[in-house]
Amino acid sequence: MTLRAELTVTRRSGFRLELDLPIAPGQVVALLGPNGAGKTTALRTLAGLLPVTEGSISLDDQVWDRPPSVFVAPEDRPVGVVFQDYLLFNHLSAVENVAFGLRARGTPRHEARERARTWLDTVGLREHHDTRPRRLSGGQAQRVALARALATDPGLLLLDEPLAALDASTRMSVRAELGRHLAAYPGHTLLVTHDPLDAMVLADTLVIIEGGRIVQQGPPALVARQPRTDYVAHLVGLNLYRGSAEGTVVTLDSGTLTVAEPVTGPVHVAFPPAAVSLHPEPPHGSPRNSWPVTVAGIEQHAHTVRVRLDGAPPVLADVTPATVADLHLAPGLRLCATVKATEITTYPS
Amino acid sequence: MTGRARAARRGRLPVVLAVPALIGLAFLIVPLAGLLVRAPWTSLGEQLFSEAVGQALLLSVVCASLATLVCLVLGVPLAWLLARANLPGRGVLRALVTVPLVLPPVVGGVALLLVLGRRGIIGEHLDAWFGISLPFTTAGVVIAEAFVAMPFLVISVEGALRGADPRFEEAAATLGASRWYTFRRVTLPSIAPGLVAGTVLCWARALGEFGATITFAGNFPGKTTTMPLAVYLALETDPGAAIVLSIVLLLLSVVVLVSLRDRWISTPS
Secondary structure (H helix, E strand, C coil), X not given: CCEEEEEEEECCCCCEEEEEEEECCCCEEEEECCCCCCHHHHHHHHHCCCCCCEEEEEECCEEEEECCCEECCHHHCCEEEECCCCCCCCCCCHHHHHHHHHHHCCCCHHHHHHHHHHHHHHCCCHXXXXXXXXXXXXXXXXXXXXXXXXXXXXXXXXXXXXXXCCCHHHHHXXXXXXXXXXXXXXCEEEEEECCHHHHHHHCCEEEEEECCEEEEEECHHHHHHCXXXXXXXXHCCCEEEEEEEEEEEEEECCCEEEEEEEEEEEEEEEECHHHEEEECCCCCCCCCEEEEEEEEEEEECCCCEEEEEEECCCEEEEECHHHHHHHCCCCCCEEEXXXXXXXXXXXXX | CCHHHHHHHHHCCCHHHHHHHHHHHHHHHHHHHHHHHCCCHHHHHHHHCCHHHHHHHHHHHHHHHHHHHHHXXXXXXXXXXXXXXXXXXXXXXXXXHHHHHHXXXXXXXXXXXXXXXXXXXXXXXXXXXXCCCCCCCHHXXXXXXXXXXXXXXXXXXXXXXXXXXXHHHHHHHHCCCCHHHHHHHHHHHHCHHHHHHHHHHHHHHHHHCCHXXXXXXXXCCCCCCCHHHHHHHHHHHCHHHHXXXXXXXXXXXXXXXXXXXXXXXXXXX
């Protein structure tokens, strides 16, 4: 019960994508990479919109694409795709958009519309059944697109930058909601994104590609702690924790953090390693987030040094080579880490 | 300086352009105005509802509509082929499709006679096997009109198709829609404005068709004498009737133009 994609795609431009991508049922894999890395190409081969040059794609024991003999057309693959700009059909209402896939696959009109209505209710659009896509907000359109993709019960759900078209404020709530729907979805999910935050919050596994090749893969926390290339270090260089908020205090699995904006309930908190300062002694004065840490590892990147620190919570810090020298940084050294509350981003999970 | 004088200064047209522009405008409008001036207004109603006019008008509308139907059934798939299919030599095909657009209609009529005439390459067999003879029949009128008018529809629909985002068709495919289902439910609605504009243009062209019709279908009142043919005939015998028939055609053209402008051309949806 696994999606297997071992594929090579060669484009006329000379671009070559090589990918080995197993996805287990219920698993959310994020394909992360810079523009032109081949993320969208990979998604299009899985959807059947682009044939692979070599290799194969299969779900369970069904082969979808294996040159030269097998190619299952997109309309015959059990996939659902949420496109970057959603591509909702503007001449159809929200219900008709969601019912489209069911109707196309032969479900009678009445039943298709009933199921479409149920899906729209599930994604919280009870009020917008008969609204045309043009009249929906960005967040609502995204939810219609998700409902449309899920309505046909696909075995594979493909999300192409599903949050990229949203503004920052809607993005947080839509991201949290998308996370809930993905958790409830039993099939295989591939999320294509260039936003590390989306990837780390939504996915169980990160696959990072650069120039058509996988440079690193693994669980988000592991990839963030041990980036293998500068790009990955920069990309996933994010201290990300799950916790429970009460006013401006967030209680994490280990330790607590103080944030600037009061919130309540389960949250994610994140801050970049560059926001962490290291001091030999606990500093006097303002920083409210200050805790003892021990240096666990030091990695040199292009212009900065990433320091892995154990403590409550464990944390990553980016410092300059000069700081390394000043503090005589070495594994085992005891320091004090501080983070300004204003540097921490909080969003509901 | 007053505001009006300032506006006049800013808006002043160079004489070199203004004079030919006005002459051009007059050139287009004066003949039509002349038509209205010389109309036999007193006997207009009587002429308008005479049997000859009614017969020609009915035949024209029926034939133009049938020709448009033929163009839709054949032309829309052809436009789709030109816009979407991965054909070798697509540029050549597109050029061939547009030939009837610039071809003198009489030449089109002669070509149709050579192919579909009783001794024509195909017409010969039609006659021998099925006893069907197309020239000088009402069906011949429809064929001649369709031949001349179809490029208008094809060009218009193909342009709309090429302007439509093919990613919507991809989205439909990922939802399980076959290409035919996608064409009906996604592609056609998205090109509706272009399709309607093309259909109206095609109908108007078929309605006004003269050269190919008279060559291929001849001039038999009640059978192949459409409005333009009736106008030409009447000019010899009864100029008053020719003017009335012309005014009817002019009115139809204006109606077509207005419906196009208001609904599809000036405000693309």
